[in-house]
């Protein structure tokens with residue numbers, strides 16, 4: 376298992392640290408004394424302080440980072456990067472930072488797209504990618520124990536070649552991201568309709584708390600009635616409640632058979648209805664993705680239809696039954712054959728050239744929200760019309776990427792060529808929201824307005840502000856409106872588990 380982190384788009388060197396991005400929360404950065412660095416070296420075999428390591432730890436794949444890189448600006452910079460190679464080292468580093476009140480920000484693949492791993496208050500960045508590899512496979516019960524820093528592609532390669540098993544979690548960022556990152560962000564893979572989201576796959580976690588205590592949140596059993604599920608407490612916690620060091624996941628025999636077929640619907644709403652009916656009849660084809668007309672034409676060169684991709688992998692008996700349900704519920708659509716699905720499979724793990732788009736003067740991103748079936752048509756049309764109303768927008772589109780019996784995820788893509796009006800500070804400052812940063816360029820102002828356009832349409836229609844990318848820094852300002860008094864519960868949890876507030880300060884809307 377040898378995968379390494381892929382640097383985010385846009386080259387930077389340490390000189391960009393003199394031109395940092397101004398985040399609302401980054402004012403009181405810590406300056407660590409040399410004595411702290413030597414105490415850290417005393418408990419962790421690898422501690423880096425060179426510029427290259429600090430620059431790498433200070434950014435992720437948030438597309439705004441690529442905009443900043445093009446301006447020679449570095450979002451954040453930790454003072455030290457600790458690279459523990461064992462759970463004992465993670466525990467000792469955390470305990471030391473806790474005693475000395477030093478911010479500690481975990482990062483792994485740094486493929487997050489919301490700024491979640493940026494060390495907002497500097498301090499120590501904790502690179503957990505040395506905690507990698509499969510430590511146990513229970514072939515009978517089909518579970519696998521894996522180090523949190525294991526890259527996704529490595530996990531699948533090893534599981535398939537040595538054990539004929541798959542976890543079935545296949546995000547587009549398979550080669551860029553780690554198992555711990557999937558858990559910390561509550562991610563979703565492209566085959567989620569059959570295998571579930573990551574929170575459906577995890578059975579237990581090993582977590583190091585802020586004071587260094589090691590907690591195991593589950594055992595070798597499928598379900599339990601021993602109070603609230605502690606595993607789920609850390610799912611989606613984005614490094615703010617503890618450091619995940621090891622994960623137990625459900626696995627499945629590598630499927631014996633596959634099917635691939637595409638349909639063309641006259642409009643997006645009738646395609647959504649067909650997806651709803653398929654799921655509500657209990658059929659769960661691994662991939663069920665519906666593209667609007669704009670994306671159908673752009674991705675598959677089909678004009679005037681909304682393309683639905685259906686791909687499945689399972690026991691042949693299950694496969695046949697699922698295909699029959701899909702065929703019956705898609706009766707009104709035209710049959711497009713397997714080619715669009717084959718084409719999608721060829722490109723599904725490609726990494727977009729964000730730096731190239733930024734160099735061409737474009738600001739781009741994707742926004743994944745989710746809602747109930749009844750809410751999705753309004754969410755779709757309101758978000759797109761709000762996006763198209765943002766000055767500078769040159770492209771706005773969406774597809775349905777993950778479906779459930781009670782609703783689905785809508786995945787919006789926007790691109791803009793913002794005009795420099797010189798008026799940035801009031802852009803996107805939505806009432807009741809506390810922005811994590813104040814736009815100070817046309818690019819940032821456009822970005823914030825575009826992101827708000829989709830997010831507020833989701834909130835108005837009772838949806839969630841994120842389906843699988845998480846909150847990080849970018850979405851922290853929406854959390855109050857989304858969770859209401861629930862945010863106080865989350866704050867209380869944070870206060871109990873991390874009373875000194877050292878773990879990834881400023882993320883998830885947990886403002887100090």
Ligand SMILES: Cc1cc2nc3c(=O)[nH]c(=O)nc-3n(C[C@H](O)[C@H](O)[C@H](O)COP(=O)(O)OP(=O)(O)OC[C@H]3O[C@@H](n4cnc5c(N)ncnc54)[C@H](O)[C@@H]3O)c2cc1C
Pocket residue numbers: 435436480481482483484485486487488491492503523524545546547548551552553554555556557558559560561562563564565612613614615617618619620725726727843844845879882
């Ligand atoms: C091209 C591209 C495609 C993508 N496609 C998908 C997709 O299909 N589905 C999807 O869900 N996401 C996708 N993402 C987003 C990203 O890959 C995921 O959020 C991923 O789960 C992040 O994992 P990571 O290892 O890179 O975490 P990082 O980016 O390093 O960290 C993300 C957050 O998790 C925390 N964290 C990381 N490891 C740990 C740990 N061991 N313990 C505690 N906290 C931790 C960090 O503190 C941070 O808050 C995509 C990103 C890109 C760039």
